[in-house]
Amino acid sequence: MSIEVSHLSFSYGQRQVLHDISFQVRQGEFLSILGPNGVGKSTLFRCVLGLLSGYTGQVLIHGTDARSFSVREAAKHIAYIPQSSRPIFNYSVSNIVLMGRSGSLSTFQTPSKADEERCAWALEKVGIPHLARRCYHRLSGGEQQLVLIARALVQDAPILMLDEPTANLDFGNQLLVLEQAKSLTRDGYTVIQTTHHPEQSYLFSDRILALQNGRILTQGAPSQVLTEQTMAQLYGAAVTVVSLYQDKVRVCVPKHITIQEEAK
Template structure:
């Protein structure tokens, strides 16, 4: 089991943010965490990465307690893909991926030929090898996310944590990035990713964790979590969930917009 989280609780002072969160993610699995804004998704990820210390509960990473891992050991076990990456210097794409070598290099050591080969292979795996010598600041948003995923792959960790990896991407790039994430999990990595799109969680994940007010509202197979009643309760508005392609996909629609007297529907009808 690559991630085993049990009874995780966290507070900022007297304000409880997470209460009794349980989640297990095995090698070869993708778990998606979803929920409204402010329910503790980012805090959960900060605890998993060792950036915050929970007040209760345990986190095992590849069978080892997180608190027993040094910073370097954590970097060797887990890679992190942020929502975006603010680049200060004008690095080439390959140089950004080579930054992954820091977890196993000694002080003042430069990446070796093997590190460069690993970085080039990672770019190839996510389909952006042709960008290796382009400026990272000049590639598209979708390409940047694929480069950051390549950096995580080159880090050679067994597990990857992704904080809303598609939040700023268009429809096409979202599909491309999630297809790569799904393939990485299928190749044996364990992946935890947060998302605001329940339809994406249903389509790509093995496990879905729904958080509400810092507590687990539901956790299990996508078919059991991505339902109309649960999403309606989670987001506080009526949601209809429809099956597509023999339930291989589900469309999630806020039913308020389907009313004939809905302002959006009325204004659109008047324009025709």
């Protein structure tokens, strides 16, 4: 089991953000976490990543209590791919990717030739070896996201956590990044993403976890979660879920449109 979260609760001061969250993620699984803004998706992410530690309950990563990890050890298990990264200085793509090796270096070390080769491998893997010498600032949002994925890969951590990876991307880049993430699960990586796109998470995930007001509303196979009832509960949106291509794809159509169409 890659991650086992049991009875996790978290409060910011008096305000409880997460209530008794339990879920498990198997190795090689693609898990999407769905939920409206402000339900605690980011807080849950931060707890699992070890950026927040004042929670009750337990987070086990590869069987070990996440709180017992040092910063360096945690980075060997989980890599984090932020929604976007805006470095204040003008780094090259290869510099950014090379930073992913830092957890394997001692404080006084600089990356070696082997580290550089690992970066070249990662850029190749996500399909952007030609961008190595470019300025990170000058890349498109999708390319930047791929660079951050490459940076996570050189960390040699088997779990990748993507925070709304498609939030700032155009449609083509959204598919590009998600396909990349999906293909990594075939290599044995465990991928967890937060997202605002139920249809995309249906298409790409193995399992979906729906969060509502800091509690788990429902979790399970995409076909169990992407239903009219759950979408109504989760987003307060009246939609008709339309199944296409032998249920390989599900589309959420606003109810007033389907009602009009049926009336004809």
